[in-house]
Amino acid sequence: MKTLVIIAHPKYDNSMTQAFLKSCQKDIDSVDLLVLDREYPNYDFDVKKEQKRLIKYERIIFQFPLYWYSAPAILKKYQDDVLTRNFTYKDEYGCLDGKELGIVTTLGEPIHHYHDGGDEAFTIDEIMKPYHALAHKAGMKFLPIFSISQFNYLTEHGKVKLLVRYRSYLTNSHLNSFKSEQLWYLEQLQLIREHISEDKKAGMDMLLDQIQSNYDKLDELNWELSMIKEKEDE
Amino acid sequence: MKTLVIIAHPKYDNSMTQAFLKSCQKDIDSVDLLVLDREYPNYDFDVKKEQKRLIKYERIIFQFPLYWYSAPAILKKYQDDVLTRNFTYKDEYGCLDGKELGIVTTLGEPIHHYHDGGDEAFTIDEIMKPYHALAHKAGMKFLPIFSISQFNYLTEHGKVKLLVRYRSYLTNSHLNSFKSEQLWYLEQLQLIREHISEDKKAGMDMLLDQIQSNYDKLDELNWELSMIKEKEDE
Numbered sequence: 001m002k003t004l005v006i007i008a009h010p011k012y013d014n015s016m017t018q019a020f021l022k023s024c025q026k027d028i029d030s031v032d033l034l035v036l037d038r039e040y041p042n043y044d045f046d047v048k049k050e051q052k053r054l055i056k057y058e059r060i061i062f063q064f065p066l067y068w069y070s071a072p073a074i075l076k077k078y079q080d081d082v083l084t085r086n087f088t089y090k091d092e093y094g095c096l097d098g099k100e101l102g103i104v105t106t107l108g109e110p111i112h113h114y115h116d117g118g119d120e121a122f123t124i125d126e127i128m129k130p131y132h133a134l135a136h137k138a139g140m141k142f143l144p145i146f147s148i149s150q151f152n153y154l155t156e157h158g159k160v161k162l163l164v165r166y167r168s169y170l171t172n173s174h175l176n177s178f179k180s181e182q183l184w185y186l187e188q189l190q191l192i193r194e195h196i197s198e199d200k201k202a203g204m205d206m207l208l209d210q211i212q213s214n215y216d217k218l219d220e221l222n223w224e225l226s227m228i229k230e231k232e233d234e
Numbered sequence: 235m236k237t238l239v240i241i242a243h244p245k246y247d248n249s250m251t252q253a254f255l256k257s258c259q260k261d262i263d264s265v266d267l268l269v270l271d272r273e274y275p276n277y278d279f280d281v282k283k284e285q286k287r288l289i290k291y292e293r294i295i296f297q298f299p300l301y302w303y304s305a306p307a308i309l310k311k312y313q314d315d316v317l318t319r320n321f322t323y324k325d326e327y328g329c330l331d332g333k334e335l336g337i338v339t340t341l342g343e344p345i346h347h348y349h350d351g352g353d354e355a356f357t358i359d360e361i362m363k364p365y366h367a368l369a370h371k372a373g374m375k376f377l378p379i380f381s382i383s384q385f386n387y388l389t390e391h392g393k394v395k396l397l398v399r400y401r402s403y404l405t406n407s408h409l410n411s412f413k414s415e416q417l418w419y420l421e422q423l424q425l426i427r428e429h430i431s432e433d434k435k436a437g438m439d440m441l442l443d444q445i446q447s448n449y450d451k452l453d454e455l456n457w458e459l460s461m462i463k464e465k466e467d468e
Contacts, residue, residue: 069364077307130303
């Protein structure tokens, strides 16, 4: 699965959050970045080039800081220009049909402000409906929104957790399943194992065995559970 | 009450809908237009000038065709640039606090497509949450959204109804009240009366008397109803 991260950020080069996110994924070959503010500082899009780019990817991510409850204007200009009706509508050529659309958004306010009665009064899911509607119209699967709240206040441990979650959001082909999440972790650890020194491999193998055995046990329990349910239904 | 209509439309001069809406209000002194695409074709806003403009109005309307479930990009650029945090946030200078924010949007699809299970899957109210959230943050009252669906298919009668509704949306200071709606109609008819020929005034006076008497009767019934309710509560 190939992933394209389309970034809208008027101050991209000065953003610590964006620099961190970039460092999180720079070793992954299946992920490419498109920084709109760099490629198109005049908002003047090469429509054909960008349409050709989009069709090469299975997962498309819009990544941006939240400005007035939406992306910075340049992403809207990209949508207005590149996502032409013919190209995008599922009931026309539907060139995005079957792909996935994800949102990575960074918030200056704490995430708990985004609730009924909170300072922001609306949830992130409510605010993002225009993107969900776009995905629906294009026949794309809309992924759960990935919010990063107040990055600058994160502890080192919080940043490591963010790194893992973000890499999974870009590359895990079944984001919504706990089972697939586990398999993804096993894969990642096996990749890391190839690059560590021999003396550390024994420790890593024990960890891998433990996770694999947990995974098998859980699989078995799920199977037993499904048998019990089947009997109840008879 | 003064109203500013901020229009975002990349093809403003060719739009029949926008030409119609302009003709609907051009005689009203208390309504001004700002066509963003004309004033700022390069998206390069004069922030101070636009902030000074905003504070002169009590009602601010964003008017635009719906592009990807939002306004064309130029309005977002206006928001990102002109509505600075200091100027806008209710808990900072709050220069828009107490004003009203309205949305006039034109749709290419029938309005009944904008529903759960409809072609568009989301309602206009859901899609417009980012504007509602902006109003909330600025301490502005968010007006009911004014949607115009498939203008080109409207009959002449439909257009006349639209004209009256639109004028009311721009100038009626109490949009949500039936009583105020009636008073607004009476005012409008009295204004028209001043500009018609003497021989038609008699007919107009009969009409005005009839509406005034309906209004008085309704007022009386409402009063009686409130008396009955008061007794029931005792």
